Amino acid sequence: MLRVSKLTDYASVILTHIAHHPAALHTASDLTNATGVALPTVSKILKLLTKKNVLVSHRGSKGGYALAKKPSETNVAEIITAIEGPISMTECSTVSGLCEQESSCEIKGNWHLINRAVYTAIEAVSLADMIAPVRRQAVSFSVPEIVKTSDLKVEN
Amino acid sequence: MLRVSKLTDYASVILTHIAHHPAALHTASDLTNATGVALPTVSKILKLLTKKNVLVSHRGSKGGYALAKKPSETNVAEIITAIEGPISMTECSTVSGLCEQESSCEIKGNWHLINRAVYTAIEAVSLADMIAPVRRQAVSFSVPEIVKTSDLKVEN
DNA sequence: ACTATATAGTACTAAAATAGTCCTATATAC
DNA sequence: GTATATAGGACTATTTTAGTACTATATAGT
Numbered sequence: 001m002l003r004v005s006k007l008t009d010y011a012s013v014i015l016t017h018i019a020h021h022p023a024a025l026h027t028a029s030d031l032t033n034a035t036g037v038a039l040p041t042v043s044k045i046l047k048l049l050t051k052k053n054v055l056v057s058h059r060g061s062k063g064g065y066a067l068a069k070k071p072s073e074t075n076v077a078e079i080i081t082a083i084e085g086p087i088s089m090t091e092c093s094t095v096s097g098l099c100e101q102e103s104s105c106e107i108k109g110n111w112h113l114i115n116r117a118v119y120t121a122i123e124a125v126s127l128a129d130m131i132a133p134v135r136r137q138a139v140s141f142s143v144p145e146i147v148k149t150s151d152l153k154v155e156n
Numbered sequence: 157m158l159r160v161s162k163l164t165d166y167a168s169v170i171l172t173h174i175a176h177h178p179a180a181l182h183t184a185s186d187l188t189n190a191t192g193v194a195l196p197t198v199s200k201i202l203k204l205l206t207k208k209n210v211l212v213s214h215r216g217s218k219g220g221y222a223l224a225k226k227p228s229e230t231n232v233a234e235i236i237t238a239i240e241g242p243i244s245m246t247e248c249s250t251v252s253g254l255c256e257q258e259s260s261c262e263i264k265g266n267w268h269l270i271n272r273a274v275y276t277a278i279e280a281v282s283l284a285d286m287i288a289p290v291r292r293q294a295v296s297f298s299v300p301e302i303v304k305t306s307d308l309k310v311e312n
Numbered sequence: 313a314c315t316a317t318a319t320a321g322t323a324c325t326a327a328a329a330t331a332g333t334c335c336t337a338t339a340t341a342c
Numbered sequence: 343g344t345a346t347a348t349a350g351g352a353c354t355a356t357t358t359t360a361g362t363a364c365t366a367t368a369t370a371g372t
Binding site: 183184185199202203206207213214215216217218219220221 | 344345346347348349350
Binding site: 027028029043046047050051057058059060061062063064065 | 315316317318319320321
């Protein structure tokens with residue numbers, strides 16, 4: 001089921017809330033109240049996002065979290081990477097030596113290109129897009145050549 | 157880590173092998189020898205792929221498995237779906253009622269569009285592409301409008 | 313300086329998903 | 343009829359993920 005983890009889903013909910021109130025500093029307990037996600041879990045997510053510069057933190061009394069960048073400058077790939085680590089479709093795409101078949105694995109190179117296609121797709125979606133009303137319209141972008149023009153379908 | 161499961165990875169190795177020898181019928185034990193993946197696991201994968209019409213099976217003596225379609229007509233999205241079920245980035249994109257925040261979840265719609273973008277990317281990659289040498293070249297295809305032209309980068 | 317408040321970091325536990333195995337039934341070739 | 347091979351389902355073990363707890367550190371306000 002090619003999917004993101006629950007934590008990443010929660011992260012998107014939390015970030016969406018913060019993006020709607022960009023002027024304020026948000027404490028972990030504020031965000032618990034606003035989103036319904038348990039406090040320790042919110043706390044964990046906020047720490048991960050801060051470490052990867054999606055959020056900035058202010059310690060101490062009157063402290064809290066705020067967006068590090070404008071919503072349009074934070075993309076979904078960053079958010080997923082912050083919570084789940086490097087994005088890749090198969091293990092051997094990120095780390096060598098974990099796969100017994102590695103030396104004879106002829107498809108590794110093409111999996112890597114698929115990864116790039118997927119990454120390109122989610123990198124192009126910003127937090128600002130996430131809080132915008134749903135609309136759609138065709139645009140174009142570049143993907144690796146294994147995605148051939150002849151195979152493509154326009155769905156919109 | 158936005159990734160496919162190990163079983164899907166094995167499936168790609170198995171299918172690649174079959175695609176290289178399209179004339180023959182391949183038994184589960186032949187494929188174990190060819191790929192190094194354990195027999196019960198190979199067997200499980202072959203059954204899943206057959207059920208979803210990626211492979212066709214012939215029972216009995218001299219039986220085995222073969223591709224149901226030409227390599228160019230089987231895409232990666234089909235393979236992943238056969239092994240892991242419907243592709244979606246968040247739980248609530250496929251099934252309603254599993255998410256407590258569902259009614260107040262304003263981002264559901266946009267996650268759904270991200271799913272489409274990812275699906276479009278992997279649907280465009282065929283099994284024939286997987287066994288081809290790695291090359292690259294820019295092409296274009298259509299994705300939902302949340303992917304804005306201004307955010308796009310050409311990496312090739 | 314002291315105290316209340318809030319984040320930082322790390323280690324641990326519990327729950328869920330995934331991977332892998334095994335057994336019985338059924339179909340086919342010779 | 344028998345050997346060979348897939349079909350289907352149930353089960354177990356492992357790994358990953360989610361969630362919790364605890365201690366340290368920083369800041370605001372008095």
